[in-house]
Amino acid sequence: MVYSKGLRLALVLAVAVVPTSSMAQKSPEKIKLTAESKDGAVLIRVPLQPFDYALQLSKNGNSGFLSRVYMMKIGSSPVRGYRYIARTLAPGRYRLDSMWQQGRWSVCLEKGTFEFTIAPGRIAFLGTLDAEQVLESLQAQAQFKGEETQAGGSYFQSHDATPAPVVQGRADEDLDAARQANMNRSGALVELAELDDAAFGTSSLGKAIKICG
Numbered sequence: 001m002v003y004s005k006g007l008r009l010a011l012v013l014a015v016a017v018v019p020t021s022s023m024a025q026k027s028p029e030k031i032k033l034t035a036e037s038k039d040g041a042v043l044i045r046v047p048l049q050p051f052d053y054a055l056q057l058s059k060n061g062n063s064g065f066l067s068r069v070y071m072m073k074i075g076s077s078p079v080r081g082y083r084y085i086a087r088t089l090a091p092g093r094y095r096l097d098s099m100w101q102q103g104r105w106s107v108c109l110e111k112g113t114f115e116f117t118i119a120p121g122r123i124a125f126l127g128t129l130d131a132e133q134v135l136e137s138l139q140a141q142a143q144f145k146g147e148e149t150q151a152g153g154s155y156f157q158s159h160d161a162t163p164a165p166v167v168q169g170r171a172d173e174d175l176d177a178a179r180q181a182n183m184n185r186s187g188a189l190v191e192l193a194e195l196d197d198a199a200f201g202t203s204s205l206g207k208a209i210k211i212c213g
Contacts, residue, residue, distance in 0.1 A: 028086040029182035033121060033189055040118040042094070043086045043178055043190060045128040045169060048077035053135060054100040056212075059092045061200070070094070074131075082128065084181045089118045095198050096165060098212045099134050104150040106157045107138040108212035110200050112164030116193040123186060124193035125178045128169030137162045157212065159202065167195060 031041050044055075057070040072085050095115040100106045118124055138158055142148055147156040170192060179187035202212060 027182075028084045029184050031086050031088060031123065031184055031186055033088070033123065033186050035121040035189065037121045039088050039090055040120055041086055041088045041123045041186075042072075042116070042118060042193075043084060043123050043125045043181070043183075044072070045082050045084050045174075045178070046074050047128075047130075047132055048074070048079070048081050048083055049132075049135065050076055050078065051102050052076050053102070053131065055096060055129075055131075056098045056100060056106075057094045058097045059090075059094055061093070061095070069097070084178065086123070091118050091120050093117055095200070097200070099131065099138070099165075101135055101138060104156065105138055105142055105147075106212070107134055107141075107162045108157060108159045108202060109134075109162065109165065110159065110202050110212065111162070113198050113200075114165065114167065114195045115198040116195055121189065123183070123190045125175060125190050126170075126193050126195065127167040127174060130166040130168060134162055134165050159212075164197070 028043060031043075033039070033041060046055075053074050055072040055074075057072070059068070059070065062068070070087070070089065072087055074083065074085060077083075093115055094117075096109060096113045098106050098108050116124055116126060141158045141161055142156050145156070150156060175190070175192050179190045181187075183190065
């Protein structure tokens with residue numbers, strides 16, 4: 001797979017353009033929950049890439065401009081492989097709304113995505129997210145439109161043209177491996193999450209920006 005220099009090495013997207021985010025992501029070994037905890041957590045196995053990317057979640061169907069979103073960042077790695085990522089979340093219904101590459105390129109998943117439930121005192125294991133399929137589609141769209149390089153406050157957002165993300169690795173052995181993924185003695189709280197198909201509408205801010213959600 002070939003990545004353009006601009007598409008791989010761009011700076012972080014200007015804060016003024018992204019929705020308000022709640023940053024509370026932790027590595028799995030730092031998740032500290034008990035069965036009596038008021039919060040829960042999500043745990044996902046993701047592929048490593050030679051660039052940073054991120055997952056953007058919304059809660060209870062509330063998304064769009066100035067809505068609170070929940071980011072899960074995956075740092076770049078020179079070596080391909082997989083990593084578990086996790087973060088503590090308040091109980092509720094969460095949906096994967098979009099993916100970001102390097103903070104400058106995003107793909108809105110309004111035509112097809114998934115949602116899941118976070119319960120108090122439990123860790124919802126989603127499985128292995130095939131992020132590469134979505135990221136490759138995003139890269140192809142950016143290249144087709146000549147948007148491989150972003151500067152200043154500019155960014156690229158794709159709508160309607162990306163397949164729904166696929167989640168694999170949800171067998172019993174995958175769940176067992178997740179429970180042993182340095183979960184800070186919280187492995188017994190890890191449960192396989194029920195994933196439901198979802199879609200959502202998008203809104204516009206004036207005529208210039210189309211909002212994902």
